[in-house]
Amino acid sequence: MSADIKARNAAEVEQVVQWALADGKALEIVGRGSKRTIGRAAQWDATLDLSGLSGITLYEPAELVLSAKAGTPLAEIETLLAGSAQELAFEPADYGPLLGVPPGAGTIGGVISANLSGPRRVKTGAARDHFLGVTAVSGRGESFKSGGRVVKNVTGYDLCKLLAGSWGTLAAMTEVTVKTLPRAEMEETLLILPRDDARAAQAMTVAMGSYADVSGAAHLPAGPASRVGELQALGGGTTALRLEGVPPSVAHRKDVLAKLLAGFGKLESLSAAASRGLWRAIRDVAPFAAGGPYGDRYVWRISTAPTRGVEIGRKLTELAQAESFYDWAGGLVWAALPPADDAGAALVRAIVGTAGGHATLIRAPAALRAKVDVFEPQNPTLAALTKRVREGFDPKGVLNAGRMWAGV
Amino acid sequence: MSVAMPQSDGAVLARRAEIVATLRRIVPGEGVIDSEAAMRPYESDGLTAYRQLPMVVVLPETTEQVAAVLGYCHRQGVKVVPRGAGTSLSGGALPLGDGVLLGMAKFNRIRAIDYDNRIAVVEPGVTNLAVSQAVADAGFYYAPDPSSQIACTIGGNVAENSGGVHCLKYGVTTNNVFGCELVLMNGEILRLGGSYLDSPGYDLLGIVAGSEGLLGVVTEVTVRILNKPETARAALIGFLSSEDGGECVARIIGAGIIPGGMEMMDRPAIHAAEDFVHAGYPLDVEALLIVELDGPRAEVDYLLARVQEIARECRAVTCRLSNSEDERLLFWAGRKAAFPAVGRISPDYYCMDGTIPRAKLPLVLHRMKELSAQYGLRVANVFHAGDGNLHPLILYDANMPGELERAENFGADILRLCVEVGGVLTGEHGVGVEKRDLMPVMFSEADLNQQQRLKCAFDEKSLLNPGKVFPTLHRCAELGRMHVHAGRVAFPDLPRF
Numbered sequence: 003m004s005a006d007i008k009a010r011n012a013a014e015v016e017q018v019v020q021w022a023l024a025d026g027k028a029l030e031i032v033g034r035g036s037k038r039t040i041g042r043a044a045q046w047d048a049t050l051d052l053s054g055l056s057g058i059t060l061y062e063p064a065e066l067v068l069s070a071k072a073g074t075p076l077a078e079i080e081t082l083l084a085g086s087a088q089e090l091a092f093e094p095a096d097y098g099p100l101l102g103v104p105p106g107a108g109t110i111g112g113v114i115s116a117n118l119s120g121p122r123r124v125k126t127g128a129a130r131d132h133f134l135g136v137t138a139v140s141g142r143g144e145s146f147k148s149g150g151r152v153v154k155n156v157t158g159y160d161l162c163k164l165l166a167g168s169w170g171t172l173a174a175m176t177e178v179t180v181k182t183l184p185r186a187e188m189e190e191t192l193l194i195l196p197r198d199d200a201r202a203a204q205a206m207t208v209a210m211g212s213y214a215d216v217s218g219a220a221h222l223p224a225g226p227a228s229r230v231g232e233l234q235a236l237g238g239g240t241t242a243l244r245l246e247g248v249p250p251s252v253a254h255r256k257d258v259l260a261k262l263l264a265g266f267g268k269l270e271s272l273s274a275a276a277s278r279g280l281w282r283a284i285r286d287v288a289p290f291a292a293g294g295p296y297g298d299r300y301v302w303r304i305s306t307a308p309t310r311g312v313e314i315g316r317k318l319t320e321l322a323q324a325e326s327f328y329d330w331a332g333g334l335v336w337a338a339l340p341p342a343d344d345a346g347a348a349l350v351r352a353i354v355g356t357a358g359g360h361a362t363l364i365r366a367p368a369a370l371r372a373k374v375d376v377f378e379p380q381n382p383t384l385a386a387l388t389k390r391v392r393e394g395f396d397p398k399g400v401l402n403a404g405r406m407w408a409g410v
Numbered sequence: 411m412s413v414a415m416p417q418s419d420g421a422v423l424a425r426r427a428e429i430v431a432t433l434r435r436i437v438p439g440e441g442v443i444d445s446e447a448a449m450r451p452y453e454s455d456g457l458t459a460y461r462q463l464p465m466v467v468v469l470p471e472t473t474e475q476v477a478a479v480l481g482y483c484h485r486q487g488v489k490v491v492p493r494g495a496g497t498s499l500s501g502g503a504l505p506l507g508d509g510v511l512l513g514m515a516k517f518n519r520i521r522a523i524d525y526d527n528r529i530a531v532v533e534p535g536v537t538n539l540a541v542s543q544a545v546a547d548a549g550f551y552y553a554p555d556p557s558s559q560i561a562c563t564i565g566g567n568v569a570e571n572s573g574g575v576h577c578l579k580y581g582v583t584t585n586n587v588f589g590c591e592l593v594l595m596n597g598e599i600l601r602l603g604g605s606y607l608d609s610p611g612y613d614l615l616g617i618v619a620g621s622e623g624l625l626g627v628v629t630e631v632t633v634r635i636l637n638k639p640e641t642a643r644a645a646l647i648g649f650l651s652s653e654d655g656g657e658c659v660a661r662i663i664g665a666g667i668i669p670g671g672m673e674m675m676d677r678p679a680i681h682a683a684e685d686f687v688h689a690g691y692p693l694d695v696e697a698l699l700i701v702e703l704d705g706p707r708a709e710v711d712y713l714l715a716r717v718q719e720i721a722r723e724c725r726a727v728t729c730r731l732s733n734s735e736d737e738r739l740l741f742w743a744g745r746k747a748a749f750p751a752v753g754r755i756s757p758d759y760y761c762m763d764g765t766i767p768r769a770k771l772p773l774v775l776h777r778m779k780e781l782s783a784q785y786g787l788r789v790a791n792v793f794h795a796g797d798g799n800l801h802p803l804i805l806y807d808a809n810m811p812g813e814l815e816r817a818e819n820f821g822a823d824i825l826r827l828c829v830e831v832g833g834v835l836t837g838e839h840g841v842g843v844e845k846r847d848l849m850p851v852m853f854s855e856a857d858l859n860q861q862q863r864l865k866c867a868f869d870e871k872s873l874l875n876p877g878k879v880f881p882t883l884h885r886c887a888e889l890g891r892m893h894v895h896a897g898r899v900a901f902p903d904l905p906r907f
Contacts, residue, residue: 064661131585144860150833152766152832153797154582156837157834158849161617184666184667215706247705333607383599384611387614387867388614391867406611
């Protein structure tokens with residue numbers, strides 16, 4: 003059992019890292035621990051808890067910018083933004099229910115460290131695209147900053163991009179600045195009941211290639227669809243296309259889409275409240291929630307070219323009885339595999355390797371996450387560069403060492 | 411202008427003939443240029459005040475040649491400066507007298523267009539505009555549109571993380587590239603990202619974008635292409651004060667409207683532009699705002715009516731809406747010609763590029779007027795109002811003794827002011843050599859050292875484009891040293907549980 007050390011400010015984070023350096027300790031870096039079970043299971047000597055670094059330090063709605071200490075609960079930020087009809091447009095996911103921890107527990111630092119982006123990724127970009135500035139403590143025990151509070155900035159290397167998705171292996175972030183955007187005035191979701199998944203993929207391609215400005219495109223085959231309240235009544239595989247904006251625009255684009263997609267199956271639509279519920283369920287991977295019928299399955303998150311997703315899902319079903327559903331117009335595959343010795347890694351990696359893309363094991367027991375690669379394995383050149391990058395920030399392997407790959 | 415560059419390596423220069431001969435074996439035919447006359451076009455980029463002939467120019471045609479050239483230079487300790495079209499405004503492609511100038515112009519093919527996945531795979535020497543043109547018939551375009559888009563290349567755009575007038579809504583280069591092939595200084599070839607939306611492992615593509623050619627040489631880029639909006643319309647709005655104009659910008663965004671483009675000009679810029687292109691700009695206003703909305707016609711008309719209403723509330727004295735494509739382009743003509751227009755009213759001008767929080771605009775313009783009086787030099791301002799990116803154009807005459815130096819000092823003061831109000835040194839033109847020595851205004855030594863350690867991970871000998879971005883060059887071994895103080899008390903006052 004490792005000791006918890008709770009830092010209250012950036013200076014204390016520096017102190018803890020310097021102590022770990024001096025004593026040759028490895029630290030696990032956590033916010034509120036909501037994503038703690040994602041990543042390679044490794045051994046750490048102590049846990050550095052950043053949840054005490056909490057509080058919004060700047061919010062200027064007209065400037066579209068917010069700064070907060072890294073341990074600030076995401077829920078607190080979202081509530082404040084909602085008061086000014088704004089949001090984090092990348093729609094950060096809450097994997098709590100998927101991982102079997104209470105919902106709403108994530109921090110802004112955690113969201114960025116994991117580069118969590120929801121369905122609107124296809125239109126608005128990922129967490130990394132909204133991450134403007136950072137102050138962090140490196141594995142050398144030194145504070146540094148990068149970026150700023152303005153959107154347009156090319157002053158020096160964009161270290162924010164590097165820290166987003168680095169799972170705390172490069173630096174312990176202490177304060178972050180993100181871009182905020184106005185919330186759409188309204189949303190509506192068009193549903194299609196296509197005859198099969200391949201047809202669904204084509205429908206999404208047509209929709210995304212039109213000027214309808216779709217802000218969410220997902221397909222749920224019958225199994226996963228039956229786990230989402232808003233889709234249950236339809237009784238089958240369903241493709242969802244979200245439209246957001248001002249009312250005359252949404253109405254017009256809905257007509258455009260309805261015409262384009264008339265041949266793809268029966269069309270239905272979901273009004274605002276139901277649409278919000280549906281996209282939240284897709285965002286948070288609700289069909290595979292820990293408490294549900296797929297709760298004992300191992301869950302993979304696969305990123306691929308949008309037209310390839312459905313094909314990957316089909317093969318995984320044929321060869322491993324996987325259940326899959328598709329976000330990002332097909333480019334994000336969520337696959338739930340029945341328990342297997344290697345969590346299905348060999349098969350998943352082979353199929354994804356052929357199709358192009360990468361896979362991350364998001365939910366599996368710790369023993370398996372210690373044994374199989376959780377993140378996509380790297381070729382030797384890339385692995386060596388990754389290691390050198392890491393050593394530039396954390397030469398002694400103090401921060402979350404081994405969480406992404408052995409030694410990284 | 412003069413700027414201190416890394417000291418020339420006499421040993422390398424003494425071996426010039428041998429180096430040229432080896433490079434000719436790697437890139438046969440006319441791909442190696444070593445005569446002074448033929449190298450002359452490469453002596454500077456868009457920041458023409460700095461000039462330096464390279465030791466030799468190499469124009470490779472394949473990734474393997476790039477890898478062989480870089481690998482050879484790495485082993486031999488020869489510096490390399492990569493170059494796209496040479497349109498950098500910050501001296502990012504300024505050659506080194508003892509270095510190889512690696513021109514990527516021959517990488518000019520579009521390798522694949524995949525409309526179903528909405529991506530194009532292009533070589534780095536393809537111009538920005540050519541990407542949009544290649545996909546135009548299918549109704550697509552590439553969103554980042556730097557004003558040099560007719561000439562600048564995608565490779566250069568990646569290096570500089572270029573923006574453009576539409577980046578408030580559609581993002582800059584880094585938000586619109588999904589993958590690249592990258593050659594490291596040691597000759598290793600890597601693929602970063604691909605045709606999918608997020609990166610496996612560290613987002614190395616994210617740091618290559620905007621790295622100013624210091625981390626590697628891009629030999630292929632996968633960009634996102636977007637469906638063209640159904641229509642675009644613009645409003646041309648005049649104000650009697652920059653405060654009113656600034657308030658209008660804030661209230662448009664506050665109303666939840668993110669325009670495709672939102673540009674502001676001050677009085678000197680308005681007058682220069684109007685005299686040049688006769689766009690019909692009002693001449694009795696202090697600030698002129700162009701607000702462009704794009705999307706479905708129903709949306710554009712609806713939002714433009716709101717913008718008009720907000721403009722009235724902000725005391726606009728003129729407000730015209732474009733009623734045809736010709737009229738919209740006319741509104742833009744003056745803005746797009748602002749730089750050459752200013753070039754007509756002054757023998758020389760020096761273009762700056764800071765970003766500020768939008769709300770600070772009136773303050774910054776006011777302080778800039780004081781600086782203008784102090785330095786005795788005129789200044790005209792064009793401003794990407796939506797994202798706070800300011801382009802002051804300092805007017806000077808290089809033939810007047812001391813004026814250039816005054817212009818440079820004035821410019822540096824403007825950038826210091828940008829940082830002081832919460833902004834940054836450069837929004838889209840890059841640091842290059844131009845703003846290199848101002849980096850400490852924004853970053854501490856620890857900040858800069860951390861950035862240079864990243865550089866060391868890519869280029870351990872600091873041979874790729876040295877002398878750019880960082881004011882002080884440290885050896886990687888020195889940066890890597892750790893100072894660990896053993897025996898420290900382990901924070902007795904921290905809560906543990």
